[in-house]
Amino acid sequence: MTSSRKNRLELVGVKKTFEDTFAVSDVSLVLGENEFVSIIGPSGCGKSTLFNMISGLILEDEGEIRIDGAPVKERKGLVSYMYQKDLLLSWLKIIDNVALPLRVKGVSKKAARDEVAGLFETFGLEGFEHKYPHQLSGGMRQRAAMMRTYVYSKDIMLLDEPFGGLDALTKAKMQDWLLGVNSALEASILFITHDIEEAIYLSDRIYLMSDRPSTIKEEIVVDLPRPRNRDMMVSETFTQLKKKLLHSF
Amino acid sequence: MTSSRKNRLELVGVKKTFEDTFAVSDVSLVLGENEFVSIIGPSGCGKSTLFNMISGLILEDEGEIRIDGAPVKERKGLVSYMYQKDLLLSWLKIIDNVALPLRVKGVSKKAARDEVAGLFETFGLEGFEHKYPHQLSGGMRQRAAMMRTYVYSKDIMLLDEPFGGLDALTKAKMQDWLLGVNSALEASILFITHDIEEAIYLSDRIYLMSDRPSTIKEEIVVDLPRPRNRDMMVSETFTQLKKKLLHSF
Amino acid sequence: MMKKSANTGKWPAAVFLAALTALWELSVKAGWVDAFTLPAPTSVLKALITELPGLRSHIWITLQEAGVGFLAAIGFSIALALLMDFVPLVKKGLYPILVLSQTVPIIVLAPLFGMWFGFGMTPKIVIVMLVCFFPIIVSLLDGLEAADPDELHLIEGMGAGQFQQFRWVKFPGALVNLFSGIRIAATYSIMGAVIGEWLGGTGGLGVYMLRVRHSFALDKMFAAILIVVVLSIAVFKAIDLLQKILMPWSADREN
Amino acid sequence: MMKKSANTGKWPAAVFLAALTALWELSVKAGWVDAFTLPAPTSVLKALITELPGLRSHIWITLQEAGVGFLAAIGFSIALALLMDFVPLVKKGLYPILVLSQTVPIIVLAPLFGMWFGFGMTPKIVIVMLVCFFPIIVSLLDGLEAADPDELHLIEGMGAGQFQQFRWVKFPGALVNLFSGIRIAATYSIMGAVIGEWLGGTGGLGVYMLRVRHSFALDKMFAAILIVVVLSIAVFKAIDLLQKILMPWSADREN
Amino acid sequence: GCQQTAPEEAGDGAQGPSAEPEKVTVVLDWVPNTNHTGLYVAQDLGFYEEAGLDVEIIQPAEGGSASLIAAGQGEFGISYQEEITYARTAAEPLPVKAIAAIIQHNTSGFASPVEKGIVTPKDFEGKKYGGWGSPAEVAVLSGLMAKEGADFTKLEMVDLGALDFFAATQNHVDFTWIYYGWDGIAAEVNEVPINFILLQDFEENLDFYTPVIIAKEDTLSARPELVEKFLAATSKGYEYAMENPEEAVKSLLKAAPEVDEKIAVASQIYLADQYQADASQWGIMDLQIWSNYAGWMFENGLIESELDAEGAFTNDFLPKK
Ligand SMILES: Nc1ncnc2c1ncn2[C@@H]1O[C@H](COP(=O)(O)OP(=O)(O)OP(=O)(O)O)[C@@H](O)[C@H]1O
Ligand SMILES: Nc1ncnc2c1ncn2[C@@H]1O[C@H](COP(=O)(O)OP(=O)(O)OP(=O)(O)O)[C@@H](O)[C@H]1O
Ligand SMILES: O=C([O-])O
Numbered sequence A, B: 001m002t003s004s005r006k007n008r009l010e011l012v013g014v015k016k017t018f019e020d021t022f023a024v025s026d027v028s029l030v031l032g033e034n035e036f037v038s039i040i041g042p043s044g045c046g047k048s049t050l051f052n053m054i055s056g057l058i059l060e061d062e063g064e065i066r067i068d069g070a071p072v073k074e075r076k077g078l079v080s081y082m083y084q085k086d087l088l089l090s091w092l093k094i095i096d097n098v099a100l101p102l103r104v105k106g107v108s109k110k111a112a113r114d115e116v117a118g119l120f121e122t123f124g125l126e127g128f129e130h131k132y133p134h135q136l137s138g139g140m141r142q143r144a145a146m147m148r149t150y151v152y153s154k155d156i157m158l159l160d161e162p163f164g165g166l167d168a169l170t171k172a173k174m175q176d177w178l179l180g181v182n183s184a185l186e187a188s189i190l191f192i193t194h195d196i197e198e199a200i201y202l203s204d205r206i207y208l209m210s211d212r213p214s215t216i217k218e219e220i221v222v223d224l225p226r227p228r229n230r231d232m233m234v235s236e237t238f239t240q241l242k243k244k245l246l247h248s249f
Numbered sequence C, D: 001m002m003k004k005s006a007n008t009g010k011w012p013a014a015v016f017l018a019a020l021t022a023l024w025e026l027s028v029k030a031g032w033v034d035a036f037t038l039p040a041p042t043s044v045l046k047a048l049i050t051e052l053p054g055l056r057s058h059i060w061i062t063l064q065e066a067g068v069g070f071l072a073a074i075g076f077s078i079a080l081a082l083l084m085d086f087v088p089l090v091k092k093g094l095y096p097i098l099v100l101s102q103t104v105p106i107i108v109l110a111p112l113f114g115m116w117f118g119f120g121m122t123p124k125i126v127i128v129m130l131v132c133f134f135p136i137i138v139s140l141l142d143g144l145e146a147a148d149p150d151e152l153h154l155i156e157g158m159g160a161g162q163f164q165q166f167r168w169v170k171f172p173g174a175l176v177n178l179f180s181g182i183r184i185a186a187t188y189s190i191m192g193a194v195i196g197e198w199l200g201g202t203g204g205l206g207v208y209m210l211r212v213r214h215s216f217a218l219d220k221m222f223a224a225i226l227i228v229v230v231l232s233i234a235v236f237k238a239i240d241l242l243q244k245i246l247m248p249w250s251a252d253r254e255n
Numbered sequence E: 001g002c003q004q005t006a007p008e009e010a011g012d013g014a015q016g017p018s019a020e021p022e023k024v025t026v027v028l029d030w031v032p033n034t035n036h037t038g039l040y041v042a043q044d045l046g047f048y049e050e051a052g053l054d055v056e057i058i059q060p061a062e063g064g065s066a067s068l069i070a071a072g073q074g075e076f077g078i079s080y081q082e083e084i085t086y087a088r089t090a091a092e093p094l095p096v097k098a099i100a101a102i103i104q105h106n107t108s109g110f111a112s113p114v115e116k117g118i119v120t121p122k123d124f125e126g127k128k129y130g131g132w133g134s135p136a137e138v139a140v141l142s143g144l145m146a147k148e149g150a151d152f153t154k155l156e157m158v159d160l161g162a163l164d165f166f167a168a169t170q171n172h173v174d175f176t177w178i179y180y181g182w183d184g185i186a187a188e189v190n191e192v193p194i195n196f197i198l199l200q201d202f203e204e205n206l207d208f209y210t211p212v213i214i215a216k217e218d219t220l221s222a223r224p225e226l227v228e229k230f231l232a233a234t235s236k237g238y239e240y241a242m243e244n245p246e247e248a249v250k251s252l253l254k255a256a257p258e259v260d261e262k263i264a265v266a267s268q269i270y271l272a273d274q275y276q277a278d279a280s281q282w283g284i285m286d287l288q289i290w291s292n293y294a295g296w297m298f299e300n301g302l303i304e305s306e307l308d309a310e311g312a313f314t315n316d317f318l319p320k321k
């Protein structure tokens, strides 16, 4: 743990088994206030499972999950969570999918639509507000899901491979947008990705997970100053970190 | 076009509009015999739409799609196609999902299972043969879909972001497996990816698509010898190509 | 997509029906069947035309009973499904009773209905409801249960309570099933009213049928059946239309 | 997941039913309703016990009719749905006729059925089929139509013909709907046989009910209703079990 | 005229056991009851078998057997005069005829619990009648009341559907139309005192035959021996029932054990005197009764054409006495 940040989220010795699949074996990690932390690990090691447990969708078998220092049993709705699948509801237009968190809060259809309409340009989805999900490309759906997560943003955010289906340019745009959001909202973000450069560019720290049954294999602190910019990606520190991560894998 | 390969697949002036979305405007491309060609382009530009037209699921508005030199109207079943979505059938176990192309051909359940069982190790899915799709992680589902596509391999293959959800190590393994398959099967492969390094490492040529309404903006020939190996990724040619591609984007 | 070949309009049904009707007419006219066991379509049509003025009031009564009962059944089913979905205990307690309510032949209950609800429109409406609500609620509950757990988690994660989950995920996802149920029920609605009238009443198509049957006027009886059929099919078609309007995303899907 | 709270077993239904029955007994015993309009549960039970030996042969007849008719309806519906799904022309031609067949009240047709089919088992089986096949085929067709176009494309791309598409994608995807329909039909099966027996015959629960009603033996009549209810619920339960066995992936989903 | 001689001797074994018994289906008018006892006696005591007949008795849907018999679903049916009148005057007339009257006089009428004080049609004024909503009921009630100088408009009529007399008069109505031979007897057995108004006591045209045995015209012309054999054996059955009501009812209860024994026995004793009553022979019918009732129906607009009363029934197949 760097510095003297307050811990927003803590996992202590968390374990999870599905029937005969021993998925997560003893994971402990922390996410500090206004911190950006990435998780990297092999496919199927249990990253999404960790998120499901943090958000309260499934119960840990053992261990403890603490929010703001205290173990919270009923965690649903305390964090905002962007799933690995886009999970857009097929019966709602994109704009209504994005506005859904507001509608759930009780905002009227019109007000909710008005509130989210401005986001579509930022996400490169202008003109697709009134399409249904099946009329969008994979990457567009992913961005729509990201928008929806942002609309529901709590100050702890869990993002599961949010930019996995995007091209380099769109991805870069989204990353920079996210960095801006992070400092503006003062959110604490836990981020799953398979893209090592992305992890370094965005994070304060990176957890490296082992294969199933998974543990935290290594914790890497990213010593790049904030605010970040793309020029840092050719800096010595960046290249070193990248090598280290590739090696540790 | 390099060399004197025969053209397996040709697109000439293909166009496609969905209602008010002008998706593909005039795309022409070729895929030669036993060639590996990648398509790179911004999210939502129409890459998957191209694949849907080639495989005959949707009809082009204008232009022509030729297989082995002749325009073919009824193209269903002529190519093997791995969709961007994994599309595993929720009512079949993973092994039966993978064996599905054999079952459709009329192979018995037992024989089909026997035939595909050996693949599970290669794809890192051993032990998950008898799970249902919802019990797998995102990356595992993607690999299962890849297996299924391989089981149905025709000599023209369309792969839509097959390794998008995989970590660096697994992805590398899958890429090398695919290179091996390609030379063994003498297949012609059209490959969509957002990963520039992946495109260079695997391809003979790369098409760069523009944003919607999309055209082919550039065609890049990859002058790396075959068989490929990972050391080539630090070669001068590779780095140059990568720069060029990042720049053209 | 591309599958527009099926779009051949309504003529196959029409042709098939016309052929059937012609065969029927022929059989009666040729004397293969006796006119007192099956009247010829032309006699039925003639009876329909001469009787229609007198039938108007009967039709109106039946339509009212069927309409009120059917709408009540839809409302009741949705409300009950909501309740059953919210409170699993209610579902467990009530589901067997619902099934039970359908296994008792209505005609057996007829005398009891008379005792409980009197002899006006009420018992007929109750019978229509009883016949109609069951397919609706069974289909709807099955649809609600088939909701995607991931989608439910998603919205739960947004702090949605039970009602919000129902409103945004379960109910829209179960609309296909709901409409299956409603379509089945629609078909039964007019018939339910007729059965109700059959069991005692002063007007309506059921009463009319009983009377003409009593005097062996099979042609008039079939004319009344024809009206029941036409009315029922009209309701059925209205449901189809409603589904297209209420489920734009799936209509859209066809493109 | 986590939602095990609903798993409270069968007691809510039992408790609810017991409460209802107790109230009923009380109302009769306290004289709020007359015993000849509604017999007390205890009298019904007594009647059931004394009548059961004599009822055996009636039950057996009814069960045979209902069983044969119900199974025939399932087979017929699946075969017809397959045909209608394959040949859109058949669907267009036949669907309206199926709807039509349901809108005609069976009781109205009763005398005609007697005239056409006589008094053997055949007309009863025909009636059970007629009552049962409709919910099954409507639900099944709706389910088949709701198939995911992407999944259909996938398997078409593997060279699957119409039958293979049906076998691997449409039918498994429509199983929830099929079971909704079968569950509704199961509920109607015994009742259908009873109604059929009313139309004329020499045995079966329907014949029995009419006879005891004529003798003002309401307790025996209710005993017979009780048997109908129990039989129907048994069929209903069997369907539930079958669904669990045939759809392991969705049972699994609950974990 | 009926001069066939051969069938006359057929009864006593002339046919021999070698001949296959002839299959005969009898369709009742409703559930088995004491009106049908003669049939069950003939079946149970072997009268039919002796006549070379294998008889099956069918319980049909409510509403009679005329159309079933016309359609050939059975050789003989139980019906009633009103139904045959309607059937033969329909636009597509049904080819059925009455061949025997089971009960000589109409035993139906209006019943009410004694405390309602309804003893003549005059008392119907201001009361509530529960029926099934047929035009015939209106005609009968208005006719009877008119004769007694009562105001028909002061009678309220409601439709009871399937509600029985006891349930109906308990809460809903003041009087209903019943068959004395069953519902009336049931009231006696249950010790519910009632007032009963016999129709023909106030309007002689309403003394009609109910129930009657019917057959299709084809059967009568093509298989007269069968009809005679059947009626001969059936007569024997009813004659036995007249003499030994308490024995006869056992045959009914054996075939239909669901029937209430107490009511059945009492009803049987009552009917023993009613089957033949004042007639010369069981089953015989009088043209006067057929034409009276049909005339009354026509006058009241219940049938659209006049009935040829002579064609509606025949006594020709009854055993010669
Ligand atoms: N509902 C479930 N039932 C059974 N097993 C499950 C379930 N969910 C996850 N698993 C198993 O748990 C393990 C971890 O899955 P998880 O989805 O957390 O992986 P992941 O790290 O997110 O992988 P990926 O990078 O591919 O998304 C896998 O082996 C998976 O099969
Ligand atoms: N069925 C459809 N109906 C309407 N519009 C569609 C449909 N399919 C695709 N589109 C539109 O066509 C365009 C191209 O979509 P496509 O899926 O081909 O993009 P893509 O290049 O594969 O993007 P990605 O990299 O995000 O997967 C998008 O704007 C999309 O909205
Ligand atoms: O009562 C019937 O549903 O047929």
Ligand SMILES: [Mg+2]
Pocket (backbone or CB within 6 Å): A047, A048, A049, A084, A160, B137, B138, B139
């Ligand atoms: Mg994951």
Ligand SMILES: [Mg+2]
Pocket (backbone or CB within 6 Å): A137, A138, A139, B047, B048, B049, B084, B160
């Ligand atoms: Mg795509």
